Amino acid sequence: RKEVEQDPGPFNVPEGATVAFNCTYSNSASQSFFWYRQDCRKEPKLLMSVYSSGNEDGRFTAQLNRASQYISLLIRDSKLSDSATYLCVVNPLTGSARQLTFGSGTQLTVLP
Amino acid sequence: GAGVSQTPSNKVTEKGKYVELRCDPISGHTALYWYRQSLGQGPEFLIYFQGTGAADDSGLPNDRFFAVRPEGSVSTLKIQRTERGDSAVYLCASSLAGINNEQFFGPGTRLTVL
Numbered sequence: 001r002k003e004v005e006q007d008p009g010p011f012n013v014p015e016g017a018t019v020a021f022n023c024t025y026s027n028s029a030s031q032s033f034f035w036y037r038q039d040c041r042k043e044p045k046l047l048m049s050v051y052s053s054g055n056e057d058g059r060f061t062a063q064l065n066r067a068s069q070y071i072s073l074l075i076r077d078s079k080l081s082d083s084a085t086y087l088c089v090v091n092p093l094t095g096s097a098r099q100l101t102f103g104s105g106t107q108l109t110v111l112p
Numbered sequence: 113g114a115g116v117s118q119t120p121s122n123k124v125t126e127k128g129k130y131v132e133l134r135c136d137p138i139s140g141h142t143a144l145y146w147y148r149q150s151l152g153q154g155p156e157f158l159i160y161f162q163g164t165g166a167a168d169d170s171g172l173p174n175d176r177f178f179a180v181r182p183e184g185s186v187s188t189l190k191i192q193r194t195e196r197g198d199s200a201v202y203l204c205a206s207s208l209a210g211i212n213n214e215q216f217f218g219p220g221t222r223l224t225v226l
Binding site: 004008032042043044045046087089091098099100101102103104105 | 143145147152153154155156157160167168170171203211212214215217218219220
């Protein structure tokens, strides 16, 4: 079983739609959680951290359910510029506690 | 300010050759990381430096892979006797010290082993 699992998609949605991505992680001791965005042939960039209380940044809302080991990302009013791969990322707090463990990513295409 | 830079951007080599990939972190970032990303996968951790020392090299796949950071800034990832399975994008990231500081990624080096 992979440490971080995501639905690979692709998700093709019209502009203005709401889309949700889900992710599960296997290490119950994990403490830090993130969503990264990666454009085609570019480097990953931090989209937002994910907190137990849930957090929102504009059109983006992230939720964490520790009991279910489940992370979600909701994008409202999607824009063409949201087209990218969204990577679920966990710090499993093993080894140096610095290594990030990435899911395989969920590909989103927002259509005009 | 300048971000993380990596050279070369692309490297094509033949099976069995030796390659070096370079990373220039953001100025002032003491932590440096190497990841490897294969097609259709997320980045996979290789090694982490705090200053000049490798604090965690648990992700290096075998002893053909080695990385150095002799002056605590620029790092070089070295791959000996390259194999076709080493083909991937090698990403470098840097961050400030501290366990939860954001890791900033460079554009990567796309390595192709023929």
